[in-house]
Amino acid sequence: MLIFIKCFATISIMKLGEVRAIMDNGLLDKKLYSAYGLRLASEIELPELWDEIDGEPDVIIELADLSGFVSGWSEDQLEHAEHDEVVIRVPDVAVYRVVGNHLIQMMPEKGADPREYRLYILGACCAIILIRRGMxxxxxxxxxxxxxxxxxxxxxxxxxxxxxxxxxxxxxxxxxxxxxxxxxxxxxxxxxxxxxxxxxxxxxxxxxxxxxxxxxxxxxxxxxxxxxxxxxxxxxxxxxxxxxxxxxxxxxxxxxxxxxxxxxxxxxxxxxxxxxxxxxxxxxxxxxxxxxxxxxxxxxxxxxxxxxxxxxxxxxxxxxxxxxxxxxxxxxx
Known part of the structure; x- marks a missing residue:
């Protein structure tokens, strides 16, 4: 089950250019991985997963400027689902957007620990993808x-x-x-x-x-x-x-x-x-x-x-x- 942090800290939103500038060490040209029976093409390094050599990806994982999706949220709002997309905000970690059964986007906060924002990609975000695929x-x-x-x-x-x-x-x-x-x-x-x-x-x-x-x-x-x-x-x-x-x-x-x-x-x-x-x-x-x-x-x-x-x-x-x-x-x- 998804458990969010109850306390809230002021979010330092980063624009996409800033996101990419500070993540050079973790940024890849969509490397292919596998998990949960799916091929994941990710520009965010996911060292926990199996590497895949080839094949068409089932899911794309990418960095994105998601500030517009949470700009009107109250301080205690942590998630929103509408139509085929879900947006999740984890204080001090990242904002995530999952679209349909094929796309995960992430905007990390300044100073976020890569180990922590990867946990939410591989946990909550992938769980949404599985549900959208009938699992x-x-x-x-x-x-x-x-x-x-x-x-x-x-x-x-x-x-x-x-x-x-x-x-x-x-x-x-x-x-x-x-x-x-x-x-x-x-x-x-x-x-x-x-x-x-x-x-x-x-x-x-x-x-x-x-x-x-x-x-x-x-x-x-x-x-x-x-x-x-x-x-x-x-x-x-x-x-x-x-x-x-x-x-x-x-x-x-x-x-x-x-x-x-x-x-x-x-x-x-x-x-x-x-x-x-x-x-x-x-x-x-x-x-x-x-x-x-x-x-x-x-x-x-x-x-x-x-x-x-x-x-x-x-x-x-x-x-x-x-x-x-x-x-x-x-x-x-």
Whole structure:
């Protein structure tokens, strides 16, 4: 889900000429990348993504003077959707404009950290593109087990990335760290999960547990105790059939608990964990989300997985999930 910074600082708007002048190090002649099953042609450097050699781009990412789109906004307005475009303002970071299912424009603020404005390009902006292309962007990690994909949904801090790392250490491929794009296939009522990009974001506590030296990795933001961990050697680059969804929660319990979820609970879960749940209302796509959530709810098994608040349980959670999906536990759809 999209969470914007609540406090607001006065925005220092830059004209396009100024934008390009100060971004020489990050400005490219539309280099080709891939993420979420799409080819992205970007003049903004995106080192987190896979490079692509050739092919027609699905999405263009470019710098633009967007000052005219936000000049009349009040100080507390952060987004606006109208017709086929969405404009987002992130204080102290950038203004973004997403048009249809093919164009992302960005105007960074003076002094903005490239790591931070890239997060919004690869998160919120790409999530809008996915929705416009008929996919549900779930706030989830994704893993591949025996050639099938499983999405692990959860709130920020639930432990999705840590659990994904535990799966990697157990020899499984990661499909995504933060957003899993889901497409419902009308022809056979199946679901396809699309890979994100080969990077995880891990808190220092998880880094320490997995014996990853923080000195060898960059923090995702300045003075932030969370680190970018490349995972290109254990990442699934192609779409995979989705075979199950797990909701991960922290709870004041002594041990791991898991139970299957009922259909109505599943619909509510999909709506809650769609990456842009609050923006969908402005995009007038709430009914679309409800309809697609109902189809997803009846397509694969869903489980609620609770872990204790205290202690490090990621390896045990991996075993629990593996046992569940390999033993073929019967769950009413």
């Amino acid at each position: 549900v962007p779930l706030h989830a990690s994704g893993v591949v087990i025996d050639g099938k994909a499983y999405a692990i949904l959860g709130d920020c801090g639930a432990g999705k990335s840590t659990l994904g790392t535990a799966f990697r250490h157990a020899g499984y491929q990661l499909l995504s760290d933060d957003i899993v794009g889901i497409r419902f296939n009308e022809s056979n009522n199946s679901l396809t999960a699309y890979p994100g990009y080969p990077q995880q974001k891990l808190w220092k506590q998880s880094m320490d547990y997995f014996e990853l030296e923080t000195a060898n990795y960059d923090s995702i933001l300045e003075s932030y105790d969370k680190y970018a961990v490349p995972v290109r050697d254990q990442f699934a680059r192609e779409p995979v059939l989705l075979s199950g969804i797990f909701e991960l929660e922290k709870a004041d319990i002594p041990q791991i608990m898991m139970k299957p979820m009922k259909p109505l609970e599943r619909i509510q879960l999909i709506r809650y964990h769609s990456f842009l749940d609050k923006l969908l209302k402005e995009m007038k796509m709430e009914q679309w989300l409800f309809a697609i959530a109902a189809k997803i709810a009846l397509s694969v098994p869903f489980y609620q997985l609770k872990r204790p608040i205290h202690g490090f349980t990621a390896p045990d959670l991996v075993k629990k999930i593996i046992n569940t999906v390999t033993e073929g536990e019967v769950v009413l759809l």
